[in-house]
Amino acid sequence: MAETHENRRKREMGYREQALKMYPWICGRCQREFDHRNLRELTVHHKDHDHDNNPSDGSNWELLCLYCHDNEHQRLEEAYNYGTKNTDGKPVEATFNPFADLAKMMKK
Template identity: 55%
Template sequence: MKEPSYREHALRILPWICVRCAREFPGSRLRELTVHHKDGDHHHNPPDGSNWELLCIYCHENEHARVEDARAGGGGAEPGAAPATHKPLAALGELLKRKRGG
């Protein structure tokens, strides 16, 4: 039996939500959800998914454009701007526990 791709594995263990814009993706629209490697190494695929995040195609494109801008010397963020601190999935584990009755 063929081992599942990292995309198949990520879609099995991660919620179908873009971690940047927080849009949800039902099964009929999963093709619009991509797996982004946090460290940029497409060969680093730990089974716990710790190097992956699901991004919609638009946010994924934006993420890679930001990396390219930074390489070219562009600043990206405004000087002195505070980093984003919102964590849209922070309470997901607790919510799922309550929903399961545990």
């Protein structure tokens, strides 16, 4: 078990180091800026949620702060638990419009 954790840590360090060299140290969601003092709070998020998909061009990565990263994974988990996701894992967009017949309702 310890070996598995060590291998995972090494793999993460590899793509994390690459991403930190490639991208500015700014959260991709909230735009918070980071420097050497707080860099540990900046994480690498896999856009497709596949931690083994690490293309060398960084196209599957985005830098997110701890808070935005947790929020992203929470949204995915909620979509999974409540069945509100497409086959690609993205949340289903709302299609119901409660104001679609507003003009007709206002005439009554």
